[in-house]
Amino acid sequence: MIRSLPKSKGYDISFIIYMVLFYTFLFAPLVVTCVLAFNDSEFPTLPWNGFSLDWFFSNTNDRVGIFNDSSNLTSIWISIKTAFFVSIFSLTLGTMGAFLFEQENFKFKQGFYFLALTPLVIPGVILGISLLLSTNTAGTYMENTFGIDVEFFRPSFWLVVIGQFAFISTFVLLVVSARLKKFDKSLEEAALNLGATRFEVIRLITLPYLKPALIGAGAVAFLMSFENFNTTLFLIGSDTTLPINLYLQVRDGSTPIINAISFLLIVSTSLMAIINLIFTKKEQ
Amino acid sequence: MNHSLEIKELKKSFQDFKAVDGVDFYVEEGKFFSILGPSGCGKTTLLRMIAGFLEPTSGSIKIRGDEMIGISPNKRPVNLVFQNLALFPMMDVGENIAFGLKRQNCSKSEIEEKVKNILEKVHLGGYERKNVSDLSGGQKQRVAIARSLVLEPSILLLDEPLGALDLKLREQMKIELKKLQHEFGTTFIYITHDQSEALVMSDKVAVMNNGKFEQIDTPENLYANPKTSFVASFVGETNIFEARLNEDRKSVLTKEGMNFKVFLVDEKIQTFCKLFIRPEAVVLLVDDGMEDMNYFDLTIKTILFDGSNTKVLANVDKSDHEIMVSLPQNRRFAHIKEGEVVRAGVHVSDCKCYE
Amino acid sequence: MNKHTKFGFYIFFIPVFLWLFLLIVLPHIELLFMSLKYENDMGEMVWSLQNYKEFFSEEIYWLTFLRVALYAILVTFLTFVVTFPIAFYITKVVSPKYKGFLIILLLMPFWVSELVRVYGWMILLRESGVINYFLVSLHILDKPIEMLYNDVSMIMGLVYTSMLFMVVPLISSLDGMDDSYIEAAHDLGASKFIIFFKIVIPYTAPGIVSGSIVVFMLTLGNYLTPNLMGGKNSLWFTEQIYNQFIASFNWNQGAAFGFLLLLLSSLIIWIGLKLTKQNLAKALS
Numbered sequence: 001m002i003r004s005l006p007k008s009k010g011y012d013i014s015f016i017i018y019m020v021l022f023y024t025f026l027f028a029p030l031v032v033t034c035v036l037a038f039n040d041s042e043f044p045t046l047p048w049n050g051f052s053l054d055w056f057f058s059n060t061n062d063r064v065g066i067f068n069d070s071s072n073l074t075s076i077w078i079s080i081k082t083a084f085f086v087s088i089f090s091l092t093l094g095t096m097g098a099f100l101f102e103q104e105n106f107k108f109k110q111g112f113y114f115l116a117l118t119p120l121v122i123p124g125v126i127l128g129i130s131l132l133l134s135t136n137t138a139g140t141y142m143e144n145t146f147g148i149d150v151e152f153f154r155p156s157f158w159l160v161v162i163g164q165f166a167f168i169s170t171f172v173l174l175v176v177s178a179r180l181k182k183f184d185k186s187l188e189e190a191a192l193n194l195g196a197t198r199f200e201v202i203r204l205i206t207l208p209y210l211k212p213a214l215i216g217a218g219a220v221a222f223l224m225s226f227e228n229f230n231t232t233l234f235l236i237g238s239d240t241t242l243p244i245n246l247y248l249q250v251r252d253g254s255t256p257i258i259n260a261i262s263f264l265l266i267v268s269t270s271l272m273a274i275i276n277l278i279f280t281k282k283e284q
Numbered sequence: 285m286n287h288s289l290e291i292k293e294l295k296k297s298f299q300d301f302k303a304v305d306g307v308d309f310y311v312e313e314g315k316f317f318s319i320l321g322p323s324g325c326g327k328t329t330l331l332r333m334i335a336g337f338l339e340p341t342s343g344s345i346k347i348r349g350d351e352m353i354g355i356s357p358n359k360r361p362v363n364l365v366f367q368n369l370a371l372f373p374m375m376d377v378g379e380n381i382a383f384g385l386k387r388q389n390c391s392k393s394e395i396e397e398k399v400k401n402i403l404e405k406v407h408l409g410g411y412e413r414k415n416v417s418d419l420s421g422g423q424k425q426r427v428a429i430a431r432s433l434v435l436e437p438s439i440l441l442l443d444e445p446l447g448a449l450d451l452k453l454r455e456q457m458k459i460e461l462k463k464l465q466h467e468f469g470t471t472f473i474y475i476t477h478d479q480s481e482a483l484v485m486s487d488k489v490a491v492m493n494n495g496k497f498e499q500i501d502t503p504e505n506l507y508a509n510p511k512t513s514f515v516a517s518f519v520g521e522t523n524i525f526e527a528r529l530n531e532d533r534k535s536v537l538t539k540e541g542m543n544f545k546v547f548l549v550d551e552k553i554q555t556f557c558k559l560f561i562r563p564e565a566v567v568l569l570v571d572d573g574m575e576d577m578n579y580f581d582l583t584i585k586t587i588l589f590d591g592s593n594t595k596v597l598a599n600v601d602k603s604d605h606e607i608m609v610s611l612p613q614n615r616r617f618a619h620i621k622e623g624e625v626v627r628a629g630v631h632v633s634d635c636k637c638y639e
Numbered sequence: 640m641n642k643h644t645k646f647g648f649y650i651f652f653i654p655v656f657l658w659l660f661l662l663i664v665l666p667h668i669e670l671l672f673m674s675l676k677y678e679n680d681m682g683e684m685v686w687s688l689q690n691y692k693e694f695f696s697e698e699i700y701w702l703t704f705l706r707v708a709l710y711a712i713l714v715t716f717l718t719f720v721v722t723f724p725i726a727f728y729i730t731k732v733v734s735p736k737y738k739g740f741l742i743i744l745l746l747m748p749f750w751v752s753e754l755v756r757v758y759g760w761m762i763l764l765r766e767s768g769v770i771n772y773f774l775v776s777l778h779i780l781d782k783p784i785e786m787l788y789n790d791v792s793m794i795m796g797l798v799y800t801s802m803l804f805m806v807v808p809l810i811s812s813l814d815g816m817d818d819s820y821i822e823a824a825h826d827l828g829a830s831k832f833i834i835f836f837k838i839v840i841p842y843t844a845p846g847i848v849s850g851s852i853v854v855f856m857l858t859l860g861n862y863l864t865p866n867l868m869g870g871k872n873s874l875w876f877t878e879q880i881y882n883q884f885i886a887s888f889n890w891n892q893g894a895a896f897g898f899l900l901l902l903l904s905s906l907i908i909w910i911g912l913k914l915t916k917q918n919l920a921k922a923l924s
Binding site: 002003004005007015018019022023025026027028029030032033036043044045046047092093096097099100104106112115116118119120121122123124125126127129130131132133134137162165166169198199223226227229230233234243246247250251254258259262265266269270272273277 | 647648650651652654655656658659662663664665666667669670673721724725728731732734743744745746747748750751752753754755756757758759760761762763767768769772773799802818821822825852853856857859860861862863866867877880881884890893894897900901904905908
Binding site for chain 2: 817819820822823824825826827828829830833837838841842844
């Protein structure tokens with residue numbers, strides 16, 4: 001049953017078979033996607049026509065590789081910009097939230113904490129439409145009353161950033177709180193006792209301690225933003241992010257350029273995952 | 285007659301490390317047998333092999349004459365009380381105890397009856413519906429033992445179950461466990477690193493070190509006649525002198541330059557040896573002149589008051605070597621002050637020499 | 640509290656408060672208000688329950704709603720069944736040497752965008768896809784069949800997408816379970832079956848519940864997988880919300896749908912927590 005209990009051969013073998021099947025199931029779509037990015041074919045399928053880098057570098061009428069496809073390149077750049085701002089904002093707010101809920105005491109703290117966790121259980125689509133509705137109302141109000149057109153009250157780049165920020169902050173808050181919980185408060189007290197101000201203590205003692213968690217949370221925030229679809233779908237303006245752009249292409253029939261983009265995504269996210277892993281290892 | 289447990293040439297290696305390195309012993313029916321050793325000596329490995337959670341590398345384990353090698357833990361007539369007790373947190377006391385009985389398909393009324401009886405025997409009558417997490421440390425202990433004993437095993441194995449308790453409770457539980465074992469008459473095999481637990485409760489104690497048994501004996505013998513230097517130093521308190529054997533092989537010269545008439549436990553000693561003297565073997569304020577006594581002056585350094593267990597730290601003769609001496613329980617030595625010099629002696633038979 | 644720390648408190652409190660109030664509370668109140676407004680025959684917006692009436696009177700709406708709820712429960716259950724042996728194997732059976740490696744391998748695919756994973760399945764399953772190619776080349780099939788765009792492929796896709804959120808809490812609660820509980824049960828004569836149902840499952844219940852809540856919620860709110868892998872009859876409720884908003888431009892109706900979905904997911908999560916006597920904060924962290 002477990003390591004220390006006697007096991008039958010059948011038990012062991014069936015487990016191993018199941019594991020192999022499971023991991024095949026897990027990796028099959030990714031491996032196939034990557035492999036077909038290099039197939040010399042117009043369609044992302046077999047037969048194998050030989051190795052080709054066309055879907056990366058080519059720039060002919062038939063085949064436009066990803067590095068020459070301005071629409072996809074633009075959407076990648078927009079996604080990076082979005083993810084950059086979202087991670088900066090949510091890292092700042094999430095960390096503030098962690099300090100607030102871990103180190104301060106105030107009325108209705110439990111209630112606020114509960115509220116801060118709700119973005120985890122609100123479906124992304126709902127968050128998207130709620131924000132769309134309320135910013136639309138606010139935008140209409142601003143325009144009718146003051147005659148001002150506020151850009152981020154309309155579906156736009158900044159509205160997407162705000163929408164993703166609204167729920168990604170919660171993840172940052174959880175990651176940072178977890179680390180802050182283990183923090184030895186006497187270190188802060190010692191620093192205060194030696195004459196540091198509250199903010200000096202945070203800057204010199206607490207934040208350095210939180211650094212690994214902040215890096216990890218930042219990476220998670222970046223990735224979540226980069227890949228977000230559900231919330232973004234309703235808030236997007238003319239600046240299409242990569243997932244939305246890919247979705248439109250996949251829905252309307254696909255070429256191996258999507259495999260090429262997927263390959264790049266898989267490689268870069270794996271790299272990020274490994275870097276993140278190394279940082280969390282260090283933390284332990 | 286079959287012994288309750290008989291173990292022959294038992295070995296267990298993990299890669300290059302020999303955790304249990306050839307152990308032989310038997311336990312008589314209905315006895316309280318302890319295996320005493322420092323952590324990492326292999327005692328837990330040994331216990332887990334008896335329980336069946338580890339497969340030995342070689343050797344034999346017989347319970348009431350039946351070979352146990354290759355038989356899975358649930359088929360062996362032994363039950364284990366785990367170090368952390370492993371009481372199932374999602375069940376109440378009654379369900380925990382009934383767990384094993386249900387597996388034997390006992391009838392409902394029979395289970396109820398047995399659970400009630402065993403709870404009374406461990407002085408927890410009426411605790412059936414209590415939550416495990418609401419029990420005190422000692423009560424959890426008794427529930428864990430009851431859960432195993434209700435299955436009437438041939439042998440009950442106990443893996444340092446008192447380790448998590450605080451000192452006072454541990455003292456009580458020692459006595460309680462001993463009583464329980466008497467009442468049930470089941471063979472108990474108890475492993476511990478605490479010598480006082482082993483000495484107080486056991487009929488016999490095996491002292492284990494580096495995967496081997498150093499000595500198997502009654503607690504009295506273990507204390508009075510340790511066979512090896514490890515046993516002498518591990519069981520009970522003792523004073524140790526580095527020494528070298530004189531030519532007559534009846535006395536030694538310690539590093540501090542004192543001569544002691546000694547008893548050689550180990551006949552193979554060549555020149556260097558260790559001299560062991562128990563704190564209570566040193567007699568204070570004795571008259572000189574007896575043939576088989578060693579005499580010396582003690583300069584009292586510190587008095588360690590501990591009620592009936594009061595001791596003094598003292599320097600021997602003029603040297604820096606400090607020894608511990610027990611003060612007799614009468615108040616004869618109440619006047620002793622720090623810095624005082626006292627004449628003391630120790631009998632030859634209490635000066636034991638080991639390799 | 641002196642003046643100094645009071646100031647520090649507000650530095651933290653105000654941004655957090657603004658975030659929760661402006662981006663979470665207010666938009667959802669607006670959602671509720673919008674769902675209660677209806678354009679009457681005169682072209683005026685009035686307070687009305689008409690949007691909700693619409694939902695209950697149109698079969699296609701509430702049927703989709705019901706079907707999505709049931710499918711989400713099914714997906715949650717399947718995800719548990721598929722991942723539990725993996726979590727158990729990794730934490731309790733396999734040699735500790737390989738444990739770390741297997742866990743990393745398990746988490747890797749989930750760092751990749753959901754869209755990429757769904758796309759991977761699409762090129763595997765569709766009529767001109769890789770699996771069909773192999774089956775035809777091996778003469779198992781005469782001609783390719785469409786394996787995509789049906790409920791089965793959609794459910795498989797949803798399970799695949801959700802596995803991570805189940806397996807992580809399962810692994811951590813199994814890791815926290817001391818082996819001695821299983822050993823003790825075995826020692827007391829329990830069979831594998833009994834150990835599993837009486838010891839392992841009850842012990843890991845908190846992990847199972849938190850995994851299930853997240854999986855259920857994500858499945859309910861999923862848009863991509865049903866949209867790309869489901870068939871014509873596999874309409875997901877989020878797709879109907881999208882249609883109301885983007886295609887019909889009937890925001891009030893869409894708001895009512897959104898609010899109903901929010902209600903459903905909160906309700907089921909609440910029931911799950913009540914049944915297992917946990918609270919949200921504990922289940923999610």
